[in-house]
Amino acid sequence: MTQHSTQGDHAASPATQLVELARRFDTPIRTANLPMSRASTVVMDSIAEALRVGPAAMAGELHASTYATAGTPTTFALMDAIAAMEGGPGYRAALMPSGLAAITTALLAWLKPGDHMLVTDSVYGPTRVFCDGMLKDLGIAITYFDPLIGLPGALDPAQRIEHLIQPNTKMLYLESPGSYTFELQDVRSLCAAARKAGVLTMIDTAWSSPLLARPFDWGVDIVTMPLTKYWSGHSDVLMGAAVVREELWPKLWGAVRQLGMCVGGDDAFLILRGMRTLDVRLERHQRNALQVAQWLQTRDEVAAVLYPALPDAPQHALWKQEFQGACGLFGIELKAASPAQLAALCDGRRHFGIGYSWGGYESLIMPARLDSLRKVRPWRGGPLVRLHIGLEDPQDLIADLQAGFAAMRAVA
């Protein structure tokens, strides 16, 4: 089958025509959006081409593919866009089917039995489960460290990351702000110390996206992000990416290919669509979140609002220095609330859904339990609730939370 035509081929039988017609459509019409490739099979013009492209795809050469697991025009377009936004020329991005898969794939690319990894105690819960589960089973030792190490407020002001680096330390894993408690880390200093010791650094940038922070400028080696969140923006697709400079690409791509990590064209297309409005959405998320956060600060029930963008937040100065803005995700610490009162605050809200994810257009509320998620810096404060502030009118959200507090108080 060498010809694909939209014209009937009367030499072929109807069964053959049904298979072969309309497989290509050469036209000068240009649509605003890239056509979407939904594919498993990639067809080549000759055996010579297959022999040439096969090794190139395995080696991760730009846009080389003999099978859609390596890439299609849609996934390559998204990979290029993410690499350009996150790093620029000389950077490459790989796609994985979720943000968590991007993290686990990148860790498996570099860690081997006998290695040691330093992990922030504020790490995203499922990443911690992977570290304590599969990585430990593979013989990789993990040391969790105080997220505030080296900063005012650290548990031990004399402690330095250098003191925790061992001869077999391969990776330093960061998250800034951290999950649930939103403390910022001194990423530049941590990366400088790691680089001096020959340790790679990796960061999960779920909260910030490339519009709000530039982790490669901080000295990070590997950046992962759940595209599921703001890149998508519509709560209808799961995907993750890992970005590295060229020199680290073969290792990352090797893991991606060996583990069979890939994404479908429809999902990649949805991320490309979401990306177009990322800038305007983030601006609105931040504006709405600040308004709701400042209102929450006035409430008697609230002990603290955990949002680095607030002027009185503990690491606000660091946030101003290192971030270009904030997203719509933050936490509140309540002074006190029984499980029944927490449920009353969250249940039956008119505008806040109860949901674990975030980064979509909609507002969400969810109590957070850190009992099994912190080892070095156990949470000693009051009950925590995580809020994602969406694109609704913030006055409606405030009224909804006001009703939630009233419901909470009504519970004995």
Ligand SMILES: Cc1ncc(COP(=O)(O)O)c(C=O)c1O
């Ligand atoms: C901080 C953080 N990192 C990574 C992820 C994982 O993303 P995904 O849900 O796409 O696996 C999440 C998801 O909630 C997250 O909050």
